[in-house]
Every structure is written in C-alpha cells, then in structure tokens.
Amino acid sequence: MAIFEPLATPHHWKPAALAAGPFAGLQGGAVASLLTAEVEAMAGPRNWGTAISASAWFLRPTPMAELRTHVAVVTEGGRVSVVDNTLWPVGEQQPCATVRVTLSRERAVEVPGLHGSAADPVDPTRFPLRSPHAVHGRNWFMDAMEARAGSDVAWFRMHHSVIADAGPLARVLGPADWTHGIARPVQNVVADPNPNLAVQLFRPPRGAWIGIRAEARWRPEAGLGVGSGVLLDVDGEIGRVSMSVILVPFPGSAPAAGPGSAVG
Numbered sequence: 001m002a003i004f005e006p007l008a009t010p011h012h013w014k015p016a017a018l019a020a021g022p023f024a025g026l027q028g029g030a031v032a033s034l035l036t037a038e039v040e041a042m043a044g045p046r047n048w049g050t051a052i053s054a055s056a057w058f059l060r061p062t063p064m065a066e067l068r069t070h071v072a073v074v075t076e077g078g079r080v081s082v083v084d085n086t087l088w089p090v091g092e093q094q095p096c097a098t099v100r101v102t103l104s105r106e107r108a109v110e111v112p113g114l115h116g117s118a119a120d121p122v123d124p125t126r127f128p129l130r131s132p133h134a135v136h137g138r139n140w141f142m143d144a145m146e147a148r149a150g151s152d153v154a155w156f157r158m159h160h161s162v163i164a165d166a167g168p169l170a171r172v173l174g175p176a177d178w179t180h181g182i183a184r185p186v187q188n189v190v191a192d193p194n195p196n197l198a199v200q201l202f203r204p205p206r207g208a209w210i211g212i213r214a215e216a217r218w219r220p221e222a223g224l225g226v227g228s229g230v231l232l233d234v235d236g237e238i239g240r241v242s243m244s245v246i247l248v249p250f251p252g253s254a255p256a257a258g259p260g261s262a263v264g
Helices: 028-046 168-176
Strands: 004-006 012-015 050-058 067-075 080-089 099-103 143-151 153-158 194-200 210-220 224-232 234-248
Touching: 028 050, 028 067, 028 080, 028 194, 050 153, 050 168, 067 234, 099 143, 153 168, 168 194, 168 210, 168 224, 168 234
Parallel strands: none
Antiparallel strands: 004 012, 012 067, 050 099, 050 194, 067 080, 080 099, 143 153, 153 210, 194 234, 210 224, 224 234
C-alpha cells in the first residue's frame, strides 16, 4: 500500500492514515517525500538526470485531505536541472509545503589519487527495535517503517512506498526527517518541529535500510535549534541531512522557563 494514492485528476493525491504526524496534520517527511517523488518520476522522460538534493519548507500544517501539487521548472538543460513542487489542500489558495529538487546528469570523472573507502556491511536487524507512538494514539508515519537503534546510528526501513515506484531520494527523505528527534539533548519536555528539511545524496542507497548518525543543538533562550546528520545505507555513507528546529511548549504545558532551565 502506498502512503499517497493518485486520484483521477492529475497531480491530485489522497493521503493514507500512515501519512499523519504526531500532532495535527501530516508528517513533514511524508509530504516532502511525495513532492520529491513526483519530480523524480518526471526526471526520466524530461532527461533531467538523477535527483541529488531536496530542500523542503513546511509552510503550515498539511491536513488529512485531498491534496493537489504543481510542478514548476526553475531551470533545465546542461548538467543541472532545478525543479520546484508545491502542495495545497484542494479548494484552498494558501500552500502547505514546497520542495526544490536539484537533479544532475551523472558523468564519470577520473580523479587521480582519490580512492574510495570500503566498509564491512552492517546488519541493522541485529539492533533493538524502536516503536515510538504518536500522542494522538492513531496510526502515523512512523508506523510505515521499521526503526532500530544501534551504536551511534538509528536505522529505518520503509514498509510502504510514499507513492508507487518512488525514487531513491524520496525514499530517503522520510527517515531523514526524524534526524532532529533522534539526537534531542532532552527528551519529552518541549515540542521541536522542523520548518524545513534539506537532504543531499552523493549516491543512491543500496537496499531498503537508511541509517542516520545524528546530532542536535538547542538554544532555549531563543527557542531555536538545529539538527543534522550523516546518512548511510548498509554499505556506508550516502549523504547528509540538516534542518532548523523551533522549540515550542507542549499544548497545555506551563510557559517556558528562562535561560538555564530544564526545558533546554
């Protein structure tokens, strides 16, 4: 089962329950994956090459409703193409999210003296399962994947495609969106949504597992933070992820305390 199913009208989508986030609306990683997957699906016929990076902005919560998207080419041709894709709820004028995807036609280049490093393959199934639940108690995006934690890496394996035949970059974005939560300096004291998400790949993942070696920094006196990490597959490094973080008190909690308090 795909997390988003196409409707009869082109570029219209119906989200499944698995697209939900932990609070109101859909998970940002699911939305970014949908928008990127659409661009990757168009890349072959348009000769854009391989999707190597995606930068997503989450403008407001995306509701569990029929959605429409619009693809706009910023530039194409030559070695690099740049394509935007934006999402709205059907019947509304204010967008919920937009993604800018960079694509490149791969071309081998000989670099004397540079040698690739080989690492022993990792088996993520030997690490313990992690099964976090959403506060609303219903199905959500984390239920679409298997999560395991081992050493300093969190591993994710999607059990549902974001759309049918989603491309490599779209498959990475969903797990990558959890980076800031993996490395929180303090757990379960404030909400920490990310208003953006950026992923760069230098090679596509081999196999279904995506690993993240994450770190995070918070500045409570400004209510801000950042998350970043190295992206891996079972054979080694495949790219990078980063995002901004906004620190917000949980609904119904006391006002945030000042600098140096336990909320940081």
